[in-house]
Amino acid sequence: MSDASGEHPDVASPGPGAAYAPRPVSGMASDPFPDAPTRDAFRQDAPTPGPRDPGPDEPGLREPDAWQADAGLVAPGRGGGLGDVLQRRYLLRLVVRRELRARYQSSLLGFGWSYVRPAAHFAVFYFVAGKFLGMSHRVDHFPIFMFSALVLVSFFNETLINATHAVLGNAALVRKVYLPRELFPVASLLVSLVHLLPGLGIVVAVAAAWGWTPSPAALGSALLGFLIVATLGLGLGLACAALHVFYRDTDKVVDIATLVVTWSVPMIYPWHVVEDTAPHWASELYLANPLAEAVLLFQRAFWWPTTDGTFLFPPHLTRDAVAALAGSVLVLVVGQYVFARLQRRFAEEL
């Protein structure tokens, strides 16, 4: 800057006559603070100058319109939502890597834990539902039927739980540095995605052992199911993350919700059990759950091709799944809106 030297004349001995260029404060004499220590006296002597009442020929003070016209001047911290997160992909990648590193630091198994948890879930459900309750006799290839649903449900639950804690867990950062705060729930989604991949690999491997081969219908169903869960998980995750900052009840509610989710999708029983035992409206309601649709799509993708094909999915599966995706997008829009509204008060609440 050309005027820098004029602004900072001499660092070592800044005399009272230093050539700074302050905004003139009217009424300031050489002795601005006579010994009258009350606040009012100061205020009288040094009225707060401001753009609200700019003198017509006050130098250095520009009209507010001039600020508006100056494209270089922007309001800090004006959140652009998920779009901002996309612009800072490099930071997002580092945050995801940090989450993964921090989670498995100083643990013997490390990333191996992402196999142990689903394996334990699988074993419990396989023996309890498959063997003791006899599902293995009612559903062909029950392990792949159940596991293809399990990886998807785990992905959803993990996304929702981690996203709920995402903002609070980064309180130190949220309080001190402005970042698009959506970054943290999005990072939670991506961390869960990293955990989904090994499970998905096992699903494909086991299905292939039972004669599964990729087909456009299978891959399309899998993609649609995944998109429903990811969209819904992020939308609900954003809303829960923001609410959790204000009400620490949120994670308790989420905890219960994940339990309900686990049992309210056709994961360890086929969907028609509901239709056989519950009134029609109840089974309609059951199938209106986007997660139930997503689970059916994953079973359509990975399990159904390995069977003899006599199992019937609910009618209009594709149409309903597209509707479920649309509903999930709506949830994401609402979640982003709630988050954007509440995030303005994050820093003072944390």
Place this chain on the structure above:
Amino acid sequence: MTPALVLDGVSKQFTLRHARSIKNITVRALRRERLRDRFTALDQVSAEVAVGESVALLGTNGSGKSTLLKIISGVLPPDSGRVLVRGRVAGLIEVGAGLHPELTGRENVFLNGAILGMDRAETVAKFDSIVEFADIGAFLDQPVRFYSSGMFMRLAFSIAVHTDPDVFLIDEVLAVGDPLFRDKCIARLTEFRDSGRTMVMVAHDVALLRSLCSRGIFLERGKVVWDGDIDTAADLLVRKRRQRRAALAAGRAPKLG
């Protein structure tokens, strides 16, 4: 002049909630006690800072300096009024907030750099300089939780000063650290200022403010009571402190501000 920072009638109120749970809210409501109090942290603060200016925010505890700094950084939105800044704003607002204890110093340089707005190429280019300034030597590839507090501060400060912001916000960071490093930081800030960058800083060290800043904005209970040369503002702060000390000595409970 080209403004680097515009504050236009900025006000901020905080809400103090006395009860959060349903039970406590009911109890307080039945006793007809207040459920919440609002207090004004900033009241119609207006100022314009030119590019290249270095400004000190002064005031006693609770006067709103740190709140104002947070509003400039974008962490807190103002309730009313406008804040406008030019270029990249980076803050030494409690450095180290972005350092993760489980990651190594090297990983933290990249992560914290990204948090403060640097991309990968920029961090790579400045990496050696950051490490040299931080002077952490062999600990670079150790997790940060093994660092001494001095090393932690040095690394955090070093990353922050290397972000090369256009507007640099500094809040009380020089209060810590060993004297040698502190001198190094001050030299860096002086260099930074002389290169024509804009600085806004809060510090309790009056002598430091006098040497680094040319202009002082004195806040009292959220209002600007003086905006002009640093010496007058610094004298005012010294006098305010003396008054408070005298008030304390006289046994009167000093009022906030």
